[in-house]
Amino acid sequence: MRVTEVADSTYLLDCSEDVGFSLSEVAYLLVDDIPALIEPCSTTTSSKLLERSRDFGIKVEDVAYIIPTHIHVDHGGGAGYLSRQLPNAKVVLHPRGAKNMVDPARLVSATKVVFGEDFEHRFGPISPISEKQMLIAQDGEIIHLGRRDLTIIFTPGHASHHISIWDSLSQGIFPGEALGFIADSMPDFPLPAAVPPFDLQLYIQSIDSLAALMPTMVFYSHCGARRDPELLIATIRENSIVIGQIVEKSLKEGKAEQETWRMISEYVKKKAGGDLPPEFLLGLSAYISYFTQK
Template sequence: MTAKRPVGLGHGIYLIDGYDLGFSGRTGTYVFAEEALTIIETGPSPSVQHILEGLNALGLSPEAIQYIIVTHIHLDHAGGAGILLEKCPHAQVVVHPRGARHLADPSRLIAGAKAIYQDQFDRLFDPIVPVPEDRLLVKNDGDTLAIGPERTLKFLDTPGHSRHHFSIYDPVSNGIFSGDTFGIRYPQMEEAGGQLYLPSTSPNHFDPAAMRHSIERMCSLDIERIYFGHYGMTTAVDEARQQVLHWLDVFVEEGKKAYANGQEPQVLAQSLLEQLLAHHKTIDIRQHTELYEILKLDMMVSSLGIFDYLAKQHQN
């Protein structure tokens, strides 16, 4: 695989493709070329080699990294933190207060991911290296981090996708690094001639009301850019908001029907996929193999999260 060069996004921000799941344009790492060299998201451990290659292409050394920020601790965003930290002797890992202990002891993260990915776990995520507690830096809602003389990042607690999730506001670009709370952007769809933004409703903290509230909170900042964990940047903030909130309602309503009828998550995943295909009927998504495969996976993982949410609701 020939890695793409990092992409300059303006305002001193670069995007490195981590080739998560073996796909280009799936999960990325953002680099701030600031006085305190900072990155957001590591992706899973197999992505670390691409991060190091990307830094080298930018003429940056991992020894210069001061901060490694993870929006949340799911392995496709933070699984590589421990192994990357070994290459960055002066760095701290910046994390939500609910996530810190799981980076120090990732056993529960590993168990959860294995339950979903099963025999694919090793290929996609291994190895998971613990982060030493003395190299963790916790940021609460409203906390800031100065990384350059003109750039101070602000952290916002943004649950909905997970309870250990914050998003990062950058005043220089007037943009938000939204992790998974603002959903997923599919650059493969843009290559096919359309736009597609979908909510990410994976297990096991999905909460639709909290997700909607977090999205509206981010938009209340009058942001001009969204930097997605999956994947890349958009300036079409209103379009992304409308699509994600529309499909959030669809996902939950379809999930309620499937759950009430005693169906399996696989049935819901297929139903959601078919609705997406019908909604975007001017583009034959099935002919765009990579996009279709990613959507099939995402609908399955999102369906598992919806069923998990509904099961908890029925227990209460």
Template structure:
């Protein structure tokens, strides 16, 4: 198991091995006057988070704040389970997400509908968070940690229940999924690669770009992604999302056009294949081997993004 990565300014990144994959989903630990954790992933990842905290020499009793950027299960599914181990912690969540952490029945029902028999392996257990330990954070609200201030910004587009958190000490921002997915395995090719995350069912490209613009206006020095790791080249990140998002929509619309009359499953598969092929062609142009491990992530993300784009197009054509 990988050791926590020191990102400087008292921030460490712990690999949570979401889906049992390294460098898939991470938690950020902010040390200092008020020990803070950003993101938990799903419950099967909590043991990795606990081990990472132990490796850092940190005590669970000292955890004061647990923040989830949004309530998708790969970011917040394990928060209730983690909270049971952290007796002095409060959970911070977007106002639209608070009810679902308090009563996760709808989250569970939705995940079971999508994942079926795989639900238990991927997400179980999803533990409710007591209302008394939940704190909503409104847009532009702040959390003072003593030696730094965290500022919460409403950043929808990926999901309506999404915020991003700016850290004053490092001048970095925790963006969850709202401005994309980062692929650190490609750094071995000197490629810093980011793609939009267009998962269902609240994806909206125009709102996503508005949120990107808001993050960009903060002039941060680094971006801390939920998937996975830190980029110290924010301008490159913004440019790639602005480049890839319209391309995602263009090839998806073309795939749907060529499969008019087909059933929804076949249409969705066509969009997923079109997205994967588009990305693969780009990676091929960069001389990334076709058997490189990054393709496992690309396939997962193309499938999820395809679902979200098909859902978005269906809604906009109503």
């Protein structure tokens, strides 16, 4: 496990080497009078987090709040497992996410569609969370930890039940996937994190609401913490819109999906000099279904 203090009393915990995932799942431990863990990640990762944190003298078992930004398997899939290991902790959830964690049957089916029937092999099972261990958050809800307050901000678009977390101590934001994902080859060029059912209009509104907070740091869920949020946020906004324009125009002109992919690749190459990562294939299908259903 890699442990890095990325801001005052804010630790990035990365177990990707231990679990052998190519795309890292990053958790953040906020140390305070009342400690909190943002992004429990998958069950595979969260069990590793508990096990390895002891070696580092980090007390994950003391956390009072487990806060997934959303319930997709690589962000909140381990919340049920962790809640059983930490029976005094509360899991903070959007009301729509909470419903699907009391009985995760629908979430399990949706996960199979995206990651295959055998997703548990990689991510581990998705366990339910008991209602008494949930804190169902409202938009703007404040959680006091001691030196710092966390504010829950609803940021739909990537998923209807997506939240971001504002941290008063670092003046930073934990955006989950609301500010896109960053491929290793293009560190300053975030791409929209689109999975069906993606809502582009809400995604852009969420980007705007986070930009308005003028964060000094962004704590990404897959690619670590960054201290240059202004340009990154402007770039994700522009990329989300331009890719939307390309897809919408292609659909109107009846172009094949491969042709649309080629046009997006060309845009990315021109702007960032890199290749459109293959992970974006799911993103393209999410954009296509957004415009087809609109």
